[in-house]
Amino acid sequence: MNLGITQLSPVIGAEVNGVDITKPLENDAFAAVHQALLDHIILVFRDQPLDDDALMALGRRFSTLVIHPFIMPNTDRPEIVAIMRDPGDTTIVGEDWHSDTTHIATPPMGAVLHAIDVPPRGGDTIFASQYAAYEALSDGMKKMLAGLNAVHDDTHVAGPKSGKNNTRANKVRDGANWRPTSNVHPVVRTHPETGRKCLFVNRSYSHRFENMTEAESEPLLSFLLEHGNRPEFTCRVRWTPGTTVIWDNRCMKHIAVNDVTEHRRVMRRVQMTGDKPF
Numbered sequence: 001m002n003l004g005i006t007q008l009s010p011v012i013g014a015e016v017n018g019v020d021i022t023k024p025l026e027n028d029a030f031a032a033v034h035q036a037l038l039d040h041i042i043l044v045f046r047d048q049p050l051d052d053d054a055l056m057a058l059g060r061r062f063s064t065l066v067i068h069p070f071i072m073p074n075t076d077r078p079e080i081v082a083i084m085r086d087p088g089d090t091t092i093v094g095e096d097w098h099s100d101t102t103h104i105a106t107p108p109m110g111a112v113l114h115a116i117d118v119p120p121r122g123g124d125t126i127f128a129s130q131y132a133a134y135e136a137l138s139d140g141m142k143k144m145l146a147g148l149n150a151v152h153d154d155t156h157v158a159g160p161k162s163g164k165n166n167t168r169a170n171k172v173r174d175g176a177n178w179r180p181t182s183n184v185h186p187v188v189r190t191h192p193e194t195g196r197k198c199l200f201v202n203r204s205y206s207h208r209f210e211n212m213t214e215a216e217s218e219p220l221l222s223f224l225l226e227h228g229n230r231p232e233f234t235c236r237v238r239w240t241p242g243t244t245v246i247w248d249n250r251c252m253k254h255i256a257v258n259d260v261t262e263h264r265r266v267m268r269r270v271q272m273t274g275d276k277p278f
């Protein structure tokens with residue numbers, strides 16, 4: 001099956017047409033979408049409204065679905081999170097550069113995010129290829145990073161110290177509902193399907209290197225975090241109602257641009273189970 005592919009930038013992102021994602025994907029259609037995801041990291045589908053059943057069915061084509069560990073359930077399906085901002089919210093989900101949910105032992109392999117109600121302008125999402133970020137490093141830096149691990153934890157994005165619940169519609173577990181979770185992942189991971197290496201640290205979850213303090217980690221970690229966001233590694237997606245993005249969470253960081261104040265934004269998301277990074 002041939003998809004219509006329009007690349008969004010040289011290294012990441014493609015708009016896809018020629019496939020109906022509102023219906024269960026047949027094997028040949030799924031194979032084409034899956035290969036396109038491996039090739040382009042994020043796929044954008046326009047004007048295909050998905051109901052909750054279709055959203056879950058699409059995610060399940062890739063893997064079992066994740067029940068998010070700390071975002072408070074806010075739909076009648078535990079696998080679906082409504083990503084929302086209300087007028088007046090000052091913070092939003094995903095407003096720092098991050099890969100999703102990397103504090104768990106097996107971070108999601110990907111996600112499907114579907115737009116229902118979006119502001120007339122703003123509220124875009126920017127995605128950055130972490131293959132491109134890794135490949136742009138010098139040989140000396142690549143050698144230094146080989147074998148280095150980072151500790152990922154959820155203390156900045158959930159729990160009582162995060163302060164998220166006072167400033168936005170999406171609520172996270174805190175108080176007695178929350179226990180900090182941390183796991184160690186390689187700073188450079190190998191994608192289990194493409195075999196390509198990519199940077200795997202992010203601002204929301206990676207706060208230090210293994211066996212090092214935050215202060216000791218900070219100079220190199222800061223460099224890697226900023227380097228991974230360089231504009232030449234990115235593409236930007238403008239949302240419209242009925243837009244769906246499927247992303248590969250293993251080789252990509254993204255940021256929700258917090259540039260809207262007065263408008264509501266309503267999206268629905270599922271996450272697909274991933275493997276232990278290596």
Ligand SMILES: [Fe+2]
Pocket residue numbers: 094098099100254
């Ligand atoms: Fe995210």
